[in-house]
Amino acid sequence: MSARPNLIVLPGHADRPRPEVHFCGHCGRAPEIADIMPASRVCDRCGLGLLLTAPAEAAPSPADPFLLIDGTLSICAVSRLAEGLLHVTETEAVNRHVTDLLVPADAEASGPESLVNLVVHAARGEGETHDVVLRPADQFGIRFWARVGPCGPPRAALLVLADGRA
Numbered sequence: 001m002s003a004r005p006n007l008i009v010l011p012g013h014a015d016r017p018r019p020e021v022h023f024c025g026h027c028g029r030a031p032e033i034a035d036i037m038p039a040s041r042v043c044d045r046c047g048l049g050l051l052l053t054a055p056a057e058a059a060p061s062p063a064d065p066f067l068l069i070d071g072t073l074s075i076c077a078v079s080r081l082a083e084g085l086l087h088v089t090e091t092e093a094v095n096r097h098v099t100d101l102l103v104p105a106d107a108e109a110s111g112p113e114s115l116v117n118l119v120v121h122a123a124r125g126e127g128e129t130h131d132v133v134l135r136p137a138d139q140f141g142i143r144f145w146a147r148v149g150p151c152g153p154p155r156a157a158l159l160v161l162a163d164g165r166a
């Protein structure tokens, strides 16, 4: 046995291709037809959302509420489950500033600009998926664990919420 140095490949840091997954911007489910034709980007399950692509580690499961936010921090889409969680309809939320609805839970430690930075970077298609803790803008005592990552097309930040489990 030779004394080899212990070189370990850390998962997530190798040059492996990042798997991407498709999901509906409204119901969050994967398309039934794996082969998405550019002409039919509407979800074949709910018929309401457009199909989006995101890195596997950022994409929502069908049980995860999520929002899409563009590079100007305007909300572009609110999933069906996020409508229920945030008590807002997609129509009411679209084009509003994300911080009208959600702000960092610990504003002293990480001001609103930290959320803004993550969203702006993700909306450019840059960067990794980041975890953040948010709360509704008008309520204290509620926490949402969330992750922010890139998605598209068109390019947007994907903000996937978990409910307030401590």
Ligand SMILES: [Zn+2]
Pocket: 024, 025, 026, 027, 028, 029, 043, 044, 045, 046, 047, 048, 049
């Ligand atoms: Zn759908």
